[in-house]
Amino acid sequence: MSLSDSEYHPYYGNYIALSGDAPFLQTLEKGLNEFQDFVSSIPDDRMNYAYDEGKWTVSELLMHLIDAERVFQHRAFRFARNDKTPLPGFEQDDYVPESKAGIRSRKEIIEEFLTVRNSSIQLFKSFNEDILIRMGIASGSPMSVRALGHVICGHQIHHFNVIRERYL
Template structure:
């Protein structure tokens, strides 16, 4: 079982994401998280999924679109670091991605399916990473991290956004 990264494996900026996972088995966490997202989003109507709980905040559809984009980008970071690439990997402007994603024009079912494809791709990648590669370090947005940290960031970032959706779920209508 892959152990949670130690604090010296990542910049403090990533702490909230790493600790969102806790000490759970990360592979099972990712699989359970996928099922939880599918279940949660299947309970939303199209109208509910387009609602913003406050001005300037993302709708549930935009949030899932953001999660999908982030999973792909962060999986690339994981692949790069695990393979030993020492390139300073770039970040991304999440607002630009959401603003140009037109996620509110997508059906909830399409966004769910997209998430499942992105998550399955991430899970497939895990099978190609050797035990030694998990502690390889690389640089992501000028911050040194290990490969396993990036996996925890992927899961913790998704959990962060799902907690917001769950918290504001009663305000979606």
């Protein structure tokens, strides 16, 4: 079943497009392995590199991926449980300095990602088709549980592309 435009805010359209046509659970699992390989391949001198003033470092970008996945996972959990409480947005730029990415080791970042991604995979595996199409409100807009799964996948792909293009 393909996603309808009514299942997400247009802001997330690029991430959803990047997640592709494969079932998002497969893409989540593929991203689990790709993260470890990709992060391991980044040269040490690039981990705390920012390509311009005011831009995040590679480590900060990776921690942003983890933080955002936690937020999207939490939203999916709440909507799946039929929680009708509108959920607020989050200010990603406020989260980045609090992540302390610059003092984390590559190994710590990888381990944290693997923990969060495995949790996402287990959560989404527990959902049936009826739950996947449940809707909630996040950041003032409707969002389905399955759209959040696609957003998690596409968000990782997007930021890997950014790292390849601007940081390496």
